[in-house]
Amino acid sequence: MNERTAGSGRAGRRPGGPDTRGEILGAARKAFADKGFSSTSIRAVAREAGVDAALVHHYFDSKDELFIEAMAIPVDPRQIAAEILDGPREEIGRRIATVFLGIWESPEGQQRMKAIFRSVVTSDEVARLMREGITQMIIQPISRTLDVPDAHLRVSLAATQLIGAAMARYLVGLEPVASVDLATLIDRLAPVLQLHLTG
Known part of the structure; x- marks a missing residue:
């Protein structure tokens, strides 16, 4: 019997209640923090929440989706990867x-x-979760399509460039990066990112 078809009447498992979804998310955050993204399974989250695995699948289609919601990520990393990869290779830095x-x-x-970002810099657990999840859902898919030596390193270097720019603009308020219009900032960053990725 697989996770999706497991019966919800199994001993020790309770049916869904009004806040079951929230309890599953709480259990997922704990499981991801304790074991990391790769070692956390739907069954492990179900056990932590005291529900059947089929009920977890009722609310979340996959472990990726569970991770995204548990970490309150504002966009789906898989969609980000798809948007970045949808277009000419020579414009990937701009995308x-x-x-x-x-x-x-x-x-x-x-x-x-x-x-x-603030959670990442203050919590080793959150940093590990984000690193594992983003690596699997964004960095690895992009790396596989580049077809260049050291692709993973190249994508990681591009990520450091973007993270630094975001911290300077939105967290530190470093001028003139903080107030320059977005189009100009993208124009300046795009060639540098492209060099990391394909240069």
């Missing part, structure tokens, strides 16, 4: 800058991203 900084430009996105 990465546009997609990543675009998340920060919306008020809700900026609020959530600030919370995530």
Whole structure:
């Protein structure tokens, strides 16, 4: 019997209640923090929440989706990867800058991203979770499509460039990076990112 078809009447497992989804998310955050992204399973989260695995699948289609919601990520990392990869290879640097900084430009996105960044720098557990999840859902898919030596290193270097720009603009308020218009910032970052990725 697989996770999705396991019976919900199994001993020790309770049916869903009004806040079952929230309890599953809480259990997922704990499981991800204790074991990391790779070692956490839907069954482990179900055990932690005291529900059947089928009930976890009722609320969340996959472990990726569970991770995204548990960490309150404002966008789906898989969608980010798809948008970045959808277009000419010689423009991938611009697409990465546009997609990543675009998340920060919306008020809700900026609020959530600030919370995530601050959690990452103050919590080793959160940092590990984000590193594992983002690596699997964004960095690895992009690396596989580049077809260049040291692709993983190249994508990681591009990520450091973007993270630094985001921290300077949205967290530290470093001028003139903080106040320059978004189009100009993307214009300046895009060639540098492209060099990291394909140069």
